[in-house]
Amino acid sequence: MRRVILTALAVIGTGTALTLALPSSDAAPATALIDPAEAEAALARATREGKLADARAQKLTAEAEAATEAAEKTASEAAALAARIQQAEAGIEAARARLAIAKDQRARLTARLAAKQAPTARLAAALQTAARRPLALAALQPGSLEDVVHVRAVMASAVPQIRARTAALRADLDRGRALEAQASAALEQLRSGESELLQRRSALAALEQQQRLASRTTRAAALREAERALALAEEARDLDGLVGKLGEVAALRDELAALPGPVLRPADLSAALPPEPAPAPSASAPPPADFQLPVQGRTLVGFGAKRASGLASTGLTLAPAPQAQVVAPARGRVAFAGAYRGFGRIVIIEHPGGWTSLVTGLERVDVAVGDAVIGGSPVGRAAGGASPVTIELRRDGKPVNPLQYLR
Secondary structure, three states, X not given: OHHHHHHHHHHHHXXXXXXXXXXXXXXXXXXXXXXXXXHHHHHHHHHHHHXXXXXXXXXXXXXXXXXXXXXXXXXXXXXXXXXXXXXXHHHHHHHHHHHHHHHXXXXXXXXXXXXXXXXXXXXXXXXXXXXXXOHHHHHHOOOOHHHHHHHHHHHHHHHHHHHHHHHHHHHHHHHHHXXXXXXXXXXHHHHHHHHHHHHHHHHHHHHHHHHHHHOHHHHHHHHHHHHHHXXXXXXXXXXXXXXXXXXXXXXXHHHHHHOOOOOXXXXXXXXXXXXXXXXXXXXXXXXXXXXXXXXXXXXXXXXXXXXOOOOEOOXXXXXXXXXXXEEOOOOEEXXXXXXXXXXXXXXXXXXXXXXXXXXXXXXXXXXXXXXXXXXXXXXXXXXXOOEOEEEEEEEOOEEEOHXXXXX
16 A cells, blocks of 8 residues: 555655645846736737838838939838838737737746645645555554455555546646746847847938938028928817818918929010810819828727717827837828927828828827928827827818728
């Protein structure tokens, strides 16, 4: 019987030792983890956004290589770098989600193992007490040898059950080691992504510095336009009023650009002047090509949803990561860039055909009034945290749902 008890102890001891050998997790990264309840959705969203950013980066890189004009080439290069930055941000978000999922599963497994270990530990203690009792003393205790035979039979039938339970325990421990490996890999990916993000931001900053040096000749004109935009901002009562005034200025600028050139003096002054061309019928202008959201992040408020004020939302409110890259939604001209009345720093971009996009909640703005941008051009950084970013798309001054124009 003593041999049977020792066999049972060996089986239990293996499971107990493995339970105590469950490795502790690595040090937590500087970046805060995602709530486990939201980690699966965050992982799916970050994976999708990373693929889209990679596709944009490849397309913009090809456009930069094919560009013949220096300005267009530089703009495409900057937009490609911004897309690579957004790809790195999505990779960091995905790594954070994987790390949160692995740690949550590991915590649940540890709790389950602790619950399984308690009865096993009590059985091991009882068996150890029985194993330490001398065999001669067992023979002298009251009872017949038939009782000893019965105990031996019971123990012999219990050992397979103990083996089965400890086998399941060892499987759980192997799962714990696999989860620990997943957490370590996610943590390494997170650190690698943060290092890559810093490198790409440095490259973009160097390229933007080159762009600023190249545009010194037009700085005076840009300053005059910026002053006019600030004057309009002071006159406007609210953000809608500012967009409206900027739209009026844009319409006037388009009308002036569409005016015909001066008519040459006719040789015969008595001849009648040629008739003015009839105005072209107004056609429905298409939406901006390759429209995209300016920043990656979870949607907080959708278009048309009720806000805290009770009014319907006229755009999308997104929750980006801190210092996330913000880009131009589409090709156009910067009509306003700077701080405005409780909306943080904002950027208003005029697109052809009476379309306007408005981005609010920026911490830093990297464009100036009058700048020409392409879709994906870097325009600034998001503050993140409790400061969301809002994107509005307007057609002839009226808000429309940006999601229906995403490519």
